[in-house]
Amino acid sequence: MATGLSLSSTSNLSNGQRILIAAAVDAFEPAAPNPDLIRSERIPQGTKQWDINTYARLSTASALTEGVDLSQSQQLSVNTLQVTPAEHGIIATVSKTLIRRQGDKAVLPGVGAMLASSLRRRQDLDVIALYDGFSKETPGAGQALDIIHFRGAAAYLGTDNDSDYGPAPMPYYAALHIEQISDLIVELTDTAPRGTTTGLTEDLLTRWWRAADRLYGVQVFHAGNITRDTGNDSKGAIFNPDALVMVMANEAEATEQTDESARMIELGVFQEWSEGERADKHGVEIYSDTEATI
Numbered sequence: 001m002a003t004g005l006s007l008s009s010t011s012n013l014s015n016g017q018r019i020l021i022a023a024a025v026d027a028f029e030p031a032a033p034n035p036d037l038i039r040s041e042r043i044p045q046g047t048k049q050w051d052i053n054t055y056a057r058l059s060t061a062s063a064l065t066e067g068v069d070l071s072q073s074q075q076l077s078v079n080t081l082q083v084t085p086a087e088h089g090i091i092a093t094v095s096k097t098l099i100r101r102q103g104d105k106a107v108l109p110g111v112g113a114m115l116a117s118s119l120r121r122r123q124d125l126d127v128i129a130l131y132d133g134f135s136k137e138t139p140g141a142g143q144a145l146d147i148i149h150f151r152g153a154a155a156y157l158g159t160d161n162d163s164d165y166g167p168a169p170m171p172y173y174a175a176l177h178i179e180q181i182s183d184l185i186v187e188l189t190d191t192a193p194r195g196t197t198t199g200l201t202e203d204l205l206t207r208w209w210r211a212a213d214r215l216y217g218v219q220v221f222h223a224g225n226i227t228r229d230t231g232n233d234s235k236g237a238i239f240n241p242d243a244l245v246m247v248m249a250n251e252a253e254a255t256e257q258t259d260e261s262a263r264m265i266e267l268g269v270f271q272e273w274s275e276g277e278r279a280d281k282h283g284v285e286i287y288s289d290t291e292a293t294i
Contacts, residue, residue, distance in 0.1 A: 029117045030224025032124035037173045037221065038244040039278070043085060050247045052081040052278060056164040079164055081278045085249040089270035090118045096263045108267070112254065115269045119252060124225045126275055130244050131175070131237035133277050134285040141233045145183045145288040150174070151216045153238045153284040161281040168240035168282035174215075175223040176236035179290035184215060232291035239283030246275040 043050045056077040062070070092111050099107045136156060139149045157168040176184075213220055218238060226234050249272035257266045277283075 029121070031222050032120050032225055033221045034124045034127035034175055034223055034225075035120075035246055037175060037241060038127060038239075038246055038275075039242045041083075041245060041247045043247050043249045045250075049082055049084045052083065052245055054079045054081075054165060054278065057166060077164070081245060081276050083245065083247040083274050083276050085247055085272045085274045087270060087272045088119065088122055089268060090115055090122075091266055091268040093264050093266045096265065099265070108265070111267050112269075115254075115267060116252065119269050119271060121225060123246075123271075123273065124223070126273075127244065127246065128175070128223060128226055128235075130275060130277055131235050131239075131283070131285050133280070134237060134239070134243075134283040135280050136283075137285040137287050139288050141231055141287060142289055145176075145180045145286060147184060147187045147215070149286070149288075150184060150218070150238070153286065154216050154218055156284055157238065157240060157282060162279070165279040165281055168243065168279070170217070170240075172218040172238055172240055174218050174220045174236065174238045174286070175226070176220060176286060177226040177228070177234035177290045178222050178224070179293065180234060180236055180286060180288055181220060181222060182293060183288070184220070188215075228290050232289060233287060234290040236286040237283055238286060240279075243277065243279045243282035244275065245278050246273055248273045 041050055041052070056079060058074045058076075064070070092115060094107055094111060136153075138153055139145060154172055157172055160167045223236060226236055228234050252269055252271045255266075255268040255270070257268075258264070259266065
């Protein structure tokens with residue numbers, strides 16, 4: 001006969017204890033707004049490549065002298081962005097036994113939703129990668145973003161920096177890491193002393209940030225898939241939507257294939273797209289420190 005203190009973890013006693021599983025919860029997917037912030041084109045079926053042409057401006061008109069011919073005729077010039085969509089996709093395979101036994105979750109609908117989120121994340125990351133291509137950058141690695149850089153970027157976009165494309169028209173969007181947004185809020189908020197905060201400061205202290213606020217007329221979006229580099233810096237951007245273009249070849253295609261001999265079901269989702277930069281001077285890379293606040 002066994003002697004000593006009886007514990008619930010004793011092997012022969014624990015066999016009589018049921019294990020209850022709480023309902024499964026999917027991981028929260030980071031915000032992925034970037035594909036919706038840029039220009040989108042749809043390529044017709046049977047077409048390989050999509051060319052986006054932008055006519056450059058002509059020289060400024062001249063004052064004329066009566067009886068004197070204009071000495072020079074203007075030549076039309078076109079800037080062309082060529083985009084060839086490429087296929088992207090992801091698959092997941094689940095067993096029929098898992099489908100029957102995983103009682104805490106409807107497996108097939110759950111897998112389908114996760115596959116769609118994964119494809120969207122890939123699309124979002126492809127757009128984020130374009131931000132690094134803008135030749136204008138502010139404030140720089142290791143520096144915190146402040147409102148001076150933000151309004152300076154907006155002023156840069158509105159300046160006639162390029163004879164081919166001209167100044168960037170409104171609207172402007174900002175896609176930023178959440179710590180970049182946090183730095184902007186610090187700049188906008190006067191927190192000393194308590195009890196005297198009014199107006200914008202009081203509003204921000206109450207609600208912090210509502211996910212789509214404006215600063216200097218620029219709508220600010222939290223781009224959850226923007227990552228930190230090894231130096232704790234991140235690259236977002238402020239831009240006119242037409243600065244970047246995404247060309248889609250089809251709607252997302254969901255597939256389901258059963259392998260009866262293996263008792264498996266393979267689920268997949270596929271879509272064809274590509275992206276490119278149309279007007280470099282219509283965007284500013286926001287490259288700044290995003291080290292965690294806490």
